[in-house]
Structure formats: C-alpha cells, structure tokens
Amino acid sequence: MVTTLTTNPQISTLSDVFSTQNGAVYQCDAERCWYVDFAGKVAKFDYRCLLKLKKAVYNVDIEAKLLDSSKKPDIEIIFICACDHTYILTLLQIIALKEILEGTFVMLQLNNIIQDRLYRVAL
Amino acid sequence: MKDLIRIKSLISAEVEALLNQQVKKEATSSSIYLAMASWCNRNGYDFSSDYFFKQAEEERQHQLKFYKYILDMGGNAISPDVTGIKQEYNSFREVFEEALDQEISVTQSIKNIYARCLKEQDFVTNEFLNWFLKEQREEEYKARRALELFEVIGEEGTGRWQIDKHVGGIKYDSEA
Ligand SMILES: [Fe+2]
Ligand SMILES: [Fe+2]
Numbered sequence: 001m002v003t004t005l006t007t008n009p010q011i012s013t014l015s016d017v018f019s020t021q022n023g024a025v026y027q028c029d030a031e032r033c034w035y036v037d038f039a040g041k042v043a044k045f046d047y048r049c050l051l052k053l054k055k056a057v058y059n060v061d062i063e064a065k066l067l068d069s070s071k072k073p074d075i076e077i078i079f080i081c082a083c084d085h086t087y088i089l090t091l092l093q094i095i096a097l098k099e100i101l102e103g104t105f106v107m108l109q110l111n112n113i114i115q116d117r118l119y120r121v122a123l
Numbered sequence: 124m125k126d127l128i129r130i131k132s133l134i135s136a137e138v139e140a141l142l143n144q145q146v147k148k149e150a151t152s153s154s155i156y157l158a159m160a161s162w163c164n165r166n167g168y169d170f171s172s173d174y175f176f177k178q179a180e181e182e183r184q185h186q187l188k189f190y191k192y193i194l195d196m197g198g199n200a201i202s203p204d205v206t207g208i209k210q211e212y213n214s215f216r217e218v219f220e221e222a223l224d225q226e227i228s229v230t231q232s233i234k235n236i237y238a239r240c241l242k243e244q245d246f247v248t249n250e251f252l253n254w255f256l257k258e259q260r261e262e263e264y265k266a267r268r269a270l271e272l273f274e275v276i277g278e279e280g281t282g283r284w285q286i287d288k289h290v291g292g293i294k295y296d297s298e299a
Contacts, residue, residue: 015124029125047131048199108128112135115126116244 018103022096025104034104038097039087049083054101056080060094132197138248139198141236146189147203148232152225153182154208159218161210168215168283170291174269178222185255192251215283216273223266230259261295268293 014026014035023038034045036053045053056078065074076094078087089097134142160175193200212218233255240248272286 017124027124027127029127032125032127032130034127047128051136108126111124112126112129115129 018100018107020096020100020103022093023100025100036100038100039089039093043085045083049080049085052080052083053078054105057094057098057101060098062091062095062098065091134193134196134198134245134248135243138236138240138243138245139193139196141239142189142193142198142248143201143203145232145236146186146193146200147205148229149182149186149189150203150205151208152229153179153186154205155225156182156222158208158210159212159222162212162218163215163287166215168287168290170287170289171215171218174290174293175218175222185258188254192248196247215286216270216278219266219269219273223263223270226259226262226266230263233259260297264295265293 013030014028017025017027017034019025023036026035026037027033028035031044032046034050036043036045036050060076060078065076068074074091076089076091078089078094078097080086087097128136132139156175156179160172160179163169163172163175190200209221212221233252237249237252237256240246240252269290272289276282276285276289278286
C-alpha cells in the first residue's frame with residue numbers, strides 16, 4: 001500500500017533510516033511502514049512496495065541513459081505495479097533516489113544484524 | 124527501530140534470491156529429464172525412458188519443495204522461465220553423461236546456498252537444505268551407476284539393450 005501524504009507525518013514517531021541532501025527515508029514502527037521523502041512529496045510504502053520501488057529504480061540503466069545522445073527527454077517513469085503510485089523523475093533524480101535507497105537498505109540490513117545478535121539470547 | 128523486514132520474512136533477500144535460482148534449476152532439471160525420456164523412448168530404450176520420466180517427476184517435486192519453502196518463510200516465490208532445453212543426443216551414452224553433469228551442478232548449487240546460509244547464520248534454511256544434501260547423494264550415485272553400466276557391460280553387440288534393461292534396476296538403499 002502506498003499513500004501520498006499532503007502533510008508531513010508526525011516526525012516524533014518516526015526513526016531516521018537514511019538521508020541525503022536530496023531526500024530521506026523514515027521508518028514508522030507502529031504502522032510497520034516507511035515514509036520516502038523525495039521529489040517534493042512524502043510517500044508511504046509497506047515492505048513489498050518498498051522492494052518494488054528498489055527494483056524499479058535499480059533496473060534503470062543509468063549508464064545507457066547518460067550515453068544516449070538522442071533528443072529524447074531524460075525523464076523516467078517509475079511505475080510500481082500494484083501500488084497506486086508513480087514517480088516521474090529526471091536522470092539526476094533517479095541517481096539521487098538510487099543513492100537514498102542504497103543507503104536505506106544498508107541501514108536496514110545493519111539493523112537486522114544488530115537485532116539478530118541482541119535478541120537471540122533469552123532475556 | 125524495529126526490524127520490519129525480519130517481521131515479514133524469515134529469510135534474507137539474498138537467500139530468497141538464491142532459493143529462487145534453485146527453483147529454476149530444479150525446473151530446468153525436470154525439463155532436461157523429460158527431453159531425455161523422449162529421446163530414449165524414440166530410440167528404443169524403454170527402461171531408460173521410464174527411468175528419466177521418474178527423474179523428471181522427482182525434480183518437479185524438488186522445485187515445489189523450494190517454492191513452498193520460500194512462500195512459507197514469507198518470501199516471494201517466482202515461477203521460472205525454462206527455455207533452451209536440448210532435445211537431441213548423439214548417443215545413448217551421452218544422455219547418461221549429461222544426466223550426471225546436471226546432478227553434479229545441482230549439488231554444487233545447493234552447497235553454495237548452504238555456505239551462504241552458514242555465513243548469515245540462517246540455521247533454519249540450513250536445516251531445510253539437509254534433505255536436499257541427502258537427496259543429492261542418491262541422485263549422483265544413481266547417475267554414476269548408470270554410466271558404469273557402459274563400462275561393465277560394454278556397448279558392443281546387444282550391450283546397449285542389456286544396459287537399458289539394467290538402468291531400470293538401479294536403486295540406492297543406503298541406511299546411513
Ligand atoms: Fe533435484
Ligand atoms: Fe536430481
């Protein structure tokens with residue numbers, strides 16, 4: 001499920017996952033979802049949709065687009081199947097979003113390692 | 124911060140991808156055996172044809188085992204594309220040589236997943252894979268035994284007819 005928010009969510013209940021100058025990803029434990037703040041909007045993603053977003057962005061062949069000398073506009077539509085949500089991004093924005101998602105998944109994996117080691121011992 | 128991904132799925136994205144690769148590998152094995160069954164049948168090797176039909180069915184079961192495990196653990200099982208299956212063989216012997224090659228490559232690929240799971244300390248998936256390790260023991264044994272028949276019996280005269288008859292009787296019944 002993806003929802004676009006008109007107002008910012010209550011920042012207090014969110015944890016920072018990863019951010020750059022161009023945008024950020026926050027996690028909401030209570031709603032079990034992530035908020036992606038990018039390209040002027042904050043969109044809510046559940047786990048499956050976040051994975052689909054990652055796949056869609058990673059699948060853009062940035063190198064090929066850079067070498068493309070035709071006069072086509074360098075606009076990419078990131079359409080996520082079964083999530084009523086679309087990004088229309090320039091190549092520079094794609095690169096920026098990719099950076100944010102890469103950082104996000106590294107942080108989520110780090111969190112996984114920490115939690116796995118911490119909560120394995122019966123308390 | 125909660126580990127939300129872990130709540131959704133027991134297996135990591137990497138292990139999930141490897142298991143999906145294995146789903147495809149088992150599906151490919153099944154199709155290869157089916158092609159072998161057809162070739163043997165067309166060339167008059169009825170026992171071998173039956174043997175490969177059975178193998179094809181087993182590989183299909185292996186595929187489903189991996190497929191259901193991925194889903195049960197909260198992952199996304201992907202139905203594989205299987206293309207480019209070889210339909211013609213140059214000789215009766217070549218069929219068995221390639222059957223053994225295929226089983227060896229399956230064993231190697233399961234070892235690879237096992238190693239990844241050990242690294243991640245995903246003991247749950249390791250335990251699931253144990254069944255397959257044991258199965259590969261049998262699969263490689265049978266494929267090797269079949270090839271040995273070519274050495275022991277020899278292909279001259281009615282040799283191939285004899286070999287075919289014995290392929291039907293290959294069994295692995297180790298209790299160990
Ligand atoms: Fe198999
Ligand atoms: Fe097999």
